[in-house]
Amino acid sequence: MSNPTENKEIRDLSKFDSEIYENISTLIENEADKSLVNLLADLHSADIGEIINHLDFDDAVYTFKLLDHEVAGEVLTELDENLRERLLAEIETDHIANIVDQLDTDDATDIVSDLPEQIKEQVLDKIDKEYSEDVKELLKYPEDTAGGIMNSDFVFVYESQLVKDAIEEVRKNAEEIDHIYYIYVLKDNHELVGTVSLKSLLINPLDKPISSIMEEDLVYVTPEVDQEEVARLIEKYDIVSIPVVDEKMIMLGRITVDDVVDVIHEEASEDLQRLAGLSEEEEFSDSSFRISRNRLPWLLIGLTGELISAVVLFSFEASIAQIIIASFFIPVVMAMGGSSGTQAAIVMVKSLTESEYWIRDSLKRIFKEFRVALLNATVCSAVLLFVTHYFFKAEVYFTLVLTFSLFIIMTNATMIGALIPIIMKKVGADPAIATGPLVTTINDILGLSIYLTLVTIFLIQ
Amino acid sequence: MSNPTENKEIRDLSKFDSEIYENISTLIENEADKSLVNLLADLHSADIGEIINHLDFDDAVYTFKLLDHEVAGEVLTELDENLRERLLAEIETDHIANIVDQLDTDDATDIVSDLPEQIKEQVLDKIDKEYSEDVKELLKYPEDTAGGIMNSDFVFVYESQLVKDAIEEVRKNAEEIDHIYYIYVLKDNHELVGTVSLKSLLINPLDKPISSIMEEDLVYVTPEVDQEEVARLIEKYDIVSIPVVDEKMIMLGRITVDDVVDVIHEEASEDLQRLAGLSEEEEFSDSSFRISRNRLPWLLIGLTGELISAVVLFSFEASIAQIIIASFFIPVVMAMGGSSGTQAAIVMVKSLTESEYWIRDSLKRIFKEFRVALLNATVCSAVLLFVTHYFFKAEVYFTLVLTFSLFIIMTNATMIGALIPIIMKKVGADPAIATGPLVTTINDILGLSIYLTLVTIFLIQ
Numbered sequence: 001m002s003n004p005t006e007n008k009e010i011r012d013l014s015k016f017d018s019e020i021y022e023n024i025s026t027l028i029e030n031e032a033d034k035s036l037v038n039l040l041a042d043l044h045s046a047d048i049g050e051i052i053n054h055l056d057f058d059d060a061v062y063t064f065k066l067l068d069h070e071v072a073g074e075v076l077t078e079l080d081e082n083l084r085e086r087l088l089a090e091i092e093t094d095h096i097a098n099i100v101d102q103l104d105t106d107d108a109t110d111i112v113s114d115l116p117e118q119i120k121e122q123v124l125d126k127i128d129k130e131y132s133e134d135v136k137e138l139l140k141y142p143e144d145t146a147g148g149i150m151n152s153d154f155v156f157v158y159e160s161q162l163v164k165d166a167i168e169e170v171r172k173n174a175e176e177i178d179h180i181y182y183i184y185v186l187k188d189n190h191e192l193v194g195t196v197s198l199k200s201l202l203i204n205p206l207d208k209p210i211s212s213i214m215e216e217d218l219v220y221v222t223p224e225v226d227q228e229e230v231a232r233l234i235e236k237y238d239i240v241s242i243p244v245v246d247e248k249m250i251m252l253g254r255i256t257v258d259d260v261v262d263v264i265h266e267e268a269s270e271d272l273q274r275l276a277g278l279s280e281e282e283e284f285s286d287s288s289f290r291i292s293r294n295r296l297p298w299l300l301i302g303l304t305g306e307l308i309s310a311v312v313l314f315s316f317e318a319s320i321a322q323i324i325i326a327s328f329f330i331p332v333v334m335a336m337g338g339s340s341g342t343q344a345a346i347v348m349v350k351s352l353t354e355s356e357y358w359i360r361d362s363l364k365r366i367f368k369e370f371r372v373a374l375l376n377a378t379v380c381s382a383v384l385l386f387v388t389h390y391f392f393k394a395e396v397y398f399t400l401v402l403t404f405s406l407f408i409i410m411t412n413a414t415m416i417g418a419l420i421p422i423i424m425k426k427v428g429a430d431p432a433i434a435t436g437p438l439v440t441t442i443n444d445i446l447g448l449s450i451y452l453t454l455v456t457i458f459l460i461q
Numbered sequence: 462m463s464n465p466t467e468n469k470e471i472r473d474l475s476k477f478d479s480e481i482y483e484n485i486s487t488l489i490e491n492e493a494d495k496s497l498v499n500l501l502a503d504l505h506s507a508d509i510g511e512i513i514n515h516l517d518f519d520d521a522v523y524t525f526k527l528l529d530h531e532v533a534g535e536v537l538t539e540l541d542e543n544l545r546e547r548l549l550a551e552i553e554t555d556h557i558a559n560i561v562d563q564l565d566t567d568d569a570t571d572i573v574s575d576l577p578e579q580i581k582e583q584v585l586d587k588i589d590k591e592y593s594e595d596v597k598e599l600l601k602y603p604e605d606t607a608g609g610i611m612n613s614d615f616v617f618v619y620e621s622q623l624v625k626d627a628i629e630e631v632r633k634n635a636e637e638i639d640h641i642y643y644i645y646v647l648k649d650n651h652e653l654v655g656t657v658s659l660k661s662l663l664i665n666p667l668d669k670p671i672s673s674i675m676e677e678d679l680v681y682v683t684p685e686v687d688q689e690e691v692a693r694l695i696e697k698y699d700i701v702s703i704p705v706v707d708e709k710m711i712m713l714g715r716i717t718v719d720d721v722v723d724v725i726h727e728e729a730s731e732d733l734q735r736l737a738g739l740s741e742e743e744e745f746s747d748s749s750f751r752i753s754r755n756r757l758p759w760l761l762i763g764l765t766g767e768l769i770s771a772v773v774l775f776s777f778e779a780s781i782a783q784i785i786i787a788s789f790f791i792p793v794v795m796a797m798g799g800s801s802g803t804q805a806a807i808v809m810v811k812s813l814t815e816s817e818y819w820i821r822d823s824l825k826r827i828f829k830e831f832r833v834a835l836l837n838a839t840v841c842s843a844v845l846l847f848v849t850h851y852f853f854k855a856e857v858y859f860t861l862v863l864t865f866s867l868f869i870i871m872t873n874a875t876m877i878g879a880l881i882p883i884i885m886k887k888v889g890a891d892p893a894i895a896t897g898p899l900v901t902t903i904n905d906i907l908g909l910s911i912y913l914t915l916v917t918i919f920l921i922q
Contacts (some may be wrong), residue, residue, distance in 0.1 A: 044678075046697045054822065067822040096577040106736070171664045180660050181642070181701075198659040204633045217505075235726065236507045240642075257718050259697040263749060264722060265696065268729030269811065275736050277800060284812065284822070288832040295804050296837055302800050303841055307848055309792035314853070327781060327788035330907060331770035336793055339738055339763050339898060343756050346737040350730065351745065361515065362478050363746070366826055371749035376757055380764055387768055437800060444792060 002341040028059045037066050045071055053284060057083075061090045073102040076111055080283035082290070085114055091118055092328045097126035104178070105131070106151035106259065109138040138253075146230050147223030149263065150244040153177045156184040157210055159193055164206040166196060178454025179256050192220065192243055192251045197218035220245050223252060223461045228353070230255055231263045260309055270432075275346075277302065277437040298437050308333075309448050311312030319460050326393055326455050329402055330448065336380060336406060338440045338445035339412035344369055344417030345435045350422055352431045362422055366415075373414035381407040401458045405451045411448065413443045480685045482512055487667060489520050500525050506532055510539025512919055514745060518544075522551045534563040537572055541744035543751070546575055554580055554641050554675075558587035558614040560860055565611035565639070566592070567720065570599040608684030610724065611660045611714035611893055616640045617645040618671050625667040627657060640717050643702045646675045653681065659733050661866045685715060689814065691716055692724045730892075736807070738763065759898050768901030770795075770909050777913040780921050787856055787916050790863055791909065797867060798899045798908035799873035805830055805878030806896045823883055827876075834875035842868040860917045869915070870908040875905060 027036040039446055040048055040063070048067070052060045052075065066092055067075060076084060076099065088111075098113070100108045100123055104183050112135055114121055120418070124132045134152040141147025155173045157166045166183045173286050176359060183201065185194035194214030218241045221230055234242055239255040269281055277298025313320065313330075340375075348365070385403040388394045394402070420430035420439060432437075467534055481500075488497040501509055501524070509528070514537065525548055528536060537545060537560065549557060549572075550857055556574070561569045561584055573581055585593045595613040602608025616634045619628045627644045634641070644662065646655040665674050681704045682691055690754045701718040730742055738759025743752055774781065774791075781788050809826070846864040847856045855863070881900060882892035886906030894900075 008645070011735075027575060044698065046699075051468070075584045096742040174660055174664045179699075198663060199635055201633060201663060202628050202659060203635045234718075235722050237505065238640075240640075241717060257701060257722070258696075261692075261696050261718070261722060261725060264725050264729070267731070268725070271729070272732055272736065272807055272811070275733065276804050278804055278807070282808050288829055288836060291808075291833045292836040292840075293830070295801070295833065296840060298839055299797065299800055299804075299837055301848050302796055303793065303844060306793040306796045307473050307845075309796075310789045311851070313792070315787040317785065317789075321785050324778065324782050324785075328778075330725075330776070330791050331795060331909065332767040334762065334795065335763055335767045335770075335902070335905065338758065339760055340756070343739055343760075346733055346739070347743050347752075350733070368749055370750070370751045372756070375749060375753040376760055379753075379757060379758055383761065383764060384768075388469065392771070415654075441796070444796065448792065 002318055014042075020047075021054065024051060025055075025059070025064070028055075028062055033066060036063070040067065040071075045074035046078050050076045051294050052302050053078075053080050053083060058087065058284075058444060063085055065091070069098045070102045073099045073107070077103070077107045080285045081114070082283060083285045084111070088115065088119075093122045094126065097123045099137075101127045102132065104136055104151045104153055105134045105253075106149060109135050109148075109151075110143075113139055113143070131415060144226040144227045146221045146244050147252075149227055149230070149259050150223065150255045152253045154184055154243075154251070154254045155180055156186050156190075156251065156354070157196075158238070159185050159187060159211045161210050162206065162212060163201055163208045163213070166201055166210055167206070170198070170201070178242070178445045179258070182254075183209055183210075184251055184254070185245060186251055191249045192218065193247050194218070195234065195243070218243065221255075222247060225265045228267050231260045231267065234260045235264070243375050249298075256432060271349075271435070274432055274436050275342075294339050305365060305438075309445050312445060312448050312452065317454045319452060323398065323455060323459055325392075325398060326402075326452070327460075328386075328392075330451075331382065333406060333447050333451045334444050337409045337443045340373065340410045341413035341417035341443040342375060342435065342440060344373070344414045345421060348418050348421040349431045349435055352425050366418060366422070369418040370411075370413060373411040376405045376414070377410035380410060380433060398455075401454055402451075405454045406449050409450050409452060413447065415445060416446070470487075473915045477895060482515065483534040483735050484513060485524070486516075486520070489516075489523055490790075491607050494527060497524070497636065500726045501532075503527065507533035507672050508534045508540050514539075514541050514544060518547065519748075522548055525729045526552070529562045530559045532640045534560045534568070537566045538564070541746045542869075543576070543744060544746045545572070549576065549580075554583045555587065558584045560761050561596075562588045562592065564591070565614055566595045566599055567610060567614070570612075571604075574600055575603070588608065596676060605683060605688045607686040607705050607716060608713075610688055610691070610720050611684070611716045613714045615645055615704075615712070616641055617651075617712065618657075620646050620672045620675075622646055622671050623667065623865075624665050624671060624674070625664055627671055628667070629661055631659070631662070632645050640719065643715075644670050644671075645704060645712055645715070646671055647712055652710045653679065653706050655679070666882070678702065681710075682716075688724045689728050692721045692728065693746070695721045696725070716798070718815040723745060726735045732896070735893055735897045742878075763898050763902055766899075766906060770906050773906060773913065777917060780917045783861065784916060784920055786853075787920075789853075790849075790912075793845065794867060794870050794912045795905050798904045800838060801871045802832065802874035802878035802904040803901060806900060809879050809882040810892045810896055813886050827879060827883070829873075830875060830879040837870045837875070838871035841871060855867060859916075859920060860914055861914075864913040866915045870911050873910065873911065874904045877907070 021041060024036065027039065043230060048071070052063055062085065064072065064075065079087065100111060103111070112123060115123060124136065128447060138147065138152065144147040144442065146413065153176065155169050155177065157169055170180060182195040182197055184192060185196060187193055193217065194211070194216050196210060196214050201214050219233055219237050219239060221233065223244055230242060234257060242255050243251060244253045244255060245251055279294050279297055282294055381403045383401060384406050388399045388402060417439065424433055485497065488500065500553045509532070513524055515528040521544065523534065525533065540548065561572060564572070573584060576584060583743060585597060599613065614637065614812065616630050616638060618630055630644065631641060641659065643658055645653060646657060648654055654676045656679065657671060661674050680694055680698050680700060682694065684705055691703060695718060703716050704712060705714045705716060706712055734742060740755050740758055744757055744896065842864045843865050846860060849860045849863060878900065885892040885894055
């Protein structure tokens, strides 16, 4: 039959099926270890991880300790990061070493890298020598690079070998390596020269030389490549795994699509977080203090920015006192500048970070944004003119100045939103900075200044 | 050797290598068809697609017409949607039929579904009967469901067959089906009973019954399941393809991870777009008018909302005229309410749409958001109190009212941001609506009303 970790019942708990969760809570309460072990044995590690994420901390530790090494390792990779850290602090070093030993090198590296320095050394000392060397090697790469997400487990053959040798390699590694999609074909010095899909192995005669069926045009990355770039390549070329090589094409490891799916998700979350001014991803088990600490920095930066807006308004006190109606439209000019700037920034950042963008298009893009800005500013100003005149029945002079201000502010904000990402890219910074609250705040301040300056120039004698 | 479409040079053009692009432009200009065909023959379809996306329309059509059917099909799937539509309008129906005939059923369905009704019929009439039936079947499912992204090409064996029969099936389908990861094991009535990985086929004896090595605990979906849910399952269970079955477990098709990667990307883009108030994704080849039309609806909704804010301010005209300093802090209360509400909404939507959320946690979550709101509101109010008192040297009474207002507004906005997604989920609507400009605008209006009401109550005699 199939191996023990594969043969699990799939109970996707997110479908709000909390029955199992209740059962587990009851079993923990009654310390019914045996029944609990039996129940857990039927579940997929991803589901066990999800349950443990939702248990109280003591129950989480209790349940985790009941898992056997192999399952425990897989469950660890599913836990919220801060829960995992706290939980591992409760587990003996020997036990951690046994668990880590069962994992793929990339997952093992993730877990070991989060351990306190002293425990880390101890764990690395206790696990299999060769495996530990691999993990130490992987620990050198930054977390968000190809090296940081690759694993060193892959199946390879030498270019002089035959199809049957490759199949034999698959057989030998089948137990240890879960996901095998391609066999890598190497020279004697481990230089990568080709790949062969399992499909090719199946359909070709056993005694055919591997070099005659291998794919030689390769998509590969070096370890320092950003994980987002890895994801882009896998997405673009529709592949399920990508080899990682050094600058001499020596094979170092491979990255599989399941890790890339996580990367895409992570990067997308990061974009959303940035836009909302969250410092990092929040997890269910985070405390209120931790969440507050996560959200406060950007709130305080926003507060500072808006206090500068207040200073701007202060400096126009005389104008506002004289034309009180001007203050009623502060929300309009602020919000419209902010929105049009954010729209332009998001679209620009998206094309700067995705494949479709080429530097040679920059100028074209900026002109297009300018035309869009003029169009949208015209429409919105016309609506504002109409409403202010007919509904608010404001003075004609004021109406004209307000409308003209909105036009200038929207055009200006759109161009700022479009230009800042390009400038960031040119100086080598992350263009996405432009989508955060920082730029919205800058647009707020600029918008108010433009508005009140125009009001003062045209309406104050 | 390997098949013609696989053996392409990988020239990832996004690395701002525009040399090839210049060459192609020159060849088009000189109508050097033969050289152009040779140059294109060396490129991967994903790269050709990228180039065509950046050419002027006439050049794009010219280049596309030079591609052979097989490559043309793959390139079509890489093109910006509106360019594809315009380009296909320039191609003869016969040629379209030939191109579509080369594609996987899911890609063929995508392309056929965008054709004008009359052309669609003609194309379906001209392609292979059986294939055309498959495509017609797939056309029935909404684009963003499992049925909409599945394809009907998969390799299967009956449960009574042997490993060698499965290998024979792989061999027979190898040419036609690009990505084969699992063989599906079916009963005579095509009910799905198990899956076998290519790895298992390689390592097991040829005469072993397939039923003895198949995986019976299956992750599967029905065609009406949302594509986002499909992505979540593939991500959670680290799988590379998922079978689609009807309610009687009859096998209909499969979804491969490369399509899911696109889905994850698409959904992430959608979240960002929603947050920025963009109606749909913008593409490089979109005209200024199209882009403007995409951005205007939310700008106009925002304008309407802020005009309501202006009405609120109007109705407090007397208070503002009396306490002019109150108007200087309008940006502060608006922006802080908006930011804290958006932060809460994004975090809540994220956990509502991802696996970690369970209904039973709702109450816990809301309490946690409330505690976070109190913490952040306290810190920001304290900062505001300090700055207003020492820097702006405002009257003590006003300072206290302003600070108290900020506290109430931030707490209120956070709770609104957290609650609206939950309410949406309970009534079956999309929780993500809460992250759009709509809710920010509501928070703007509420924030201003709270602020000016408090100012009027406490400071106006």
